[in-house]
Amino acid sequence: MASFAFKQLDVFSSEPLKGNPLAVVLGADGLSDDQMAAFARWTNLSETTFLLKPTTDEADYRVRIFTTQRELPFAGHPTIGTCHAWLEAGGQPRGDVIVQECGVGLVKLRRDGTRLAFAAPPLIRSGEPDAGIVERIVAGLRIAREDVVGTQWVDNGPGWIAVMLKDRDTVLSLKPDYNELGGLKLGVVAPWTGGDAQFEVRAFIAGEGMAEDPVTGSLNASLAQWLIGSGRAPAQYVASQGTALGRKGRVFIEQVGDDIWVGGASVTCIDGRVTI
Structure with a gap:
């Protein structure tokens, strides 16, 4: 067993x-690999990350990202949170932007006041889902077909399908049938007027150990690529997520x-050491 610096962030x-x-070692x-996977299962959070030395001179640090069930090549809130932890621990970027090495390659981050933002990675799948999948989504969300404004594959690694x-109010009232949605990863979005954000988002990840993710960077990255690219959103906006879970993301x-930057604040809640 060995002792490691540890942070838990929001x-x-x-x-x-x-x-x-987010837990960060x-x-x-x-x-x-087995120790990382076991620790991620133990934290029982949606993701746990491990900060490592980079393997390329282009990167400032390397990160591995684990859910309770598997390793991810990329995820948004672990990217921002791990960078926050690295900077808080004294990390110094080599250039004007911070460069993270992870499973999808190199990801750029920038500092914007008190927030960090990452450049959205390219989509690996886009286009309309087939009619059978849309029928499952409508049934699984327990909504009428006419409630759906649009659907799109917005997969940048995890397998997201976007549903507008x-x-x-319709988004916040959803009570999904997770058995019907099994195997699908859905990002549900709708416009919001009159608040401090322009869109409300929910992320349903049936079968991944937790049914709904509070605030999801990878999803918001790919949603932005679709919404902005299709003219449904302006080039700059704020998304609210987590409302239905009592959060305020x-x-x-x-x-x-050509870049879409996805940003947010982080706050350290636990700072200490952990024995693994």
Whole structure:
């Protein structure tokens, strides 16, 4: 057994307990794959990350991202939270942007005041889902077909399908049938007027150990690519997520040139050491 620096954060919120929690083990180069997976199962959070030395001179650090069930090549709130932990522990970027090495390759991050933002990775699948999948989605969300404004594959690694509904109230009232949705990863979005955000988002991940993710960076990244690219959203907006779970996540989206930046605040809730 060995002792490691450890942080538990709340991501996409500047207020503790209102975002999406993340566990980060720093200096984890000595841990095996099995030890990482076991620790991630033990934390029982949606993701746990392990900070490692980079394998390329282009990167400032490397991260491995684990759910309670598997390793992910990329995820959004672990990217922002791990970068926050690295900077808080004294990490110094080599250039104007921070470069994270992870399973999908190199991901750029930038600092925007008190927030961090990552450049959305390219989609690996887009286009309309087939009619059979849309029927399953409608049945699984327990809604009428006319409630659906649009659907789209927005997969940047986890397998997201986006579903746009007509209004925020419909999104917040959803009580899905997870058996019907088994195997699907859904991002549900609707416009919101009159609040401090322009869209309300929910992420349903049936079969991944937790039914709904509080605030989801990878989903908001791919949603932004679809919404902005199709003219459904402006080049800069704020998404609200986690409302139905008693959270207050805020995701800041901005298109700059060809890049879509996905940003948010992080706050450290636990800072200490862990024995693995």
